[in-house]
Amino acid sequence: MSISGFSFIFWRIAQIITLIPTLGMLAWFVDWFNTRQYLTPREYLVLFIVSVLAAAWAMATLFLYSRARHSAGFVAFVDFLFVGAFIGAVWCLRFVTELDCVNWGGSHSGTVNLGIVTFGGTVSGVDVNKRCAMLKAAFAFGIMNCIFFFLTAIFALLVHHNHRSDRVVVKRETHYSRHGHRSRSPRHSHHSHRSRSYV
Numbered sequence: 001m002s003i004s005g006f007s008f009i010f011w012r013i014a015q016i017i018t019l020i021p022t023l024g025m026l027a028w029f030v031d032w033f034n035t036r037q038y039l040t041p042r043e044y045l046v047l048f049i050v051s052v053l054a055a056a057w058a059m060a061t062l063f064l065y066s067r068a069r070h071s072a073g074f075v076a077f078v079d080f081l082f083v084g085a086f087i088g089a090v091w092c093l094r095f096v097t098e099l100d101c102v103n104w105g106g107s108h109s110g111t112v113n114l115g116i117v118t119f120g121g122t123v124s125g126v127d128v129n130k131r132c133a134m135l136k137a138a139f140a141f142g143i144m145n146c147i148f149f150f151l152t153a154i155f156a157l158l159v160h161h162n163h164r165s166d167r168v169v170v171k172r173e174t175h176y177s178r179h180g181h182r183s184r185s186p187r188h189s190h191h192s193h194r195s196r197s198y199v
């Protein structure tokens with residue numbers, strides 16, 4: 001296997017690793033809206049659908065790499081389509097860049113019991129909005145997959161180029177010898193002898 005083939009497989013695995021948590025987080029949002037009988041916002045739904053299709057495509061082309069190698073040009077074309085799809089999905093979810101998921105300065109009172117000694121007091125901590133953090137993580141994974149699918153498209157083109165150059169094309173030269181053989185078959189003239197009787 002060539003270096004481009006190894007690179008293609010490596011980045012395919014990276015895509016699957018980042019797409020699975022994206023699917024999980026966005027599926028949680030879709031389920032949250034459905035259970036409350038709300039329509040899932042387009043911003044969530046677009047990235048969710050693109051991630052589902054991209055994960056299925058990445059797994060199929062990874063597990064069937066030996067077959068996908070022969071049609072690497074088509075694989076590269078579909079990967080470029082996914083680059084555009086992820087760019088559109090990330091653009092729809094761009095509002096998360098303005099969200100602040102961390103609330104600093106929150107104070108929590110509590111005690112720590114170590115048996116003989118008990119410590120107590122107020123501890124200043126950090127409040128993290130989990131929904132906001134999940135959206136930002138999905139947004140970040142979407143941007144990463146824009147880059148990952150672009151890389152796999154480039155490596156698929158290299159695999160296609162190497163596969164074509166490795167093929168041995170055997171040209172068969174066929175010589176046709178043209179001889180003007182004319183079979184002359186003797187013409188058989190069938191004469192019907194009619195006996196004429198003169199009266």
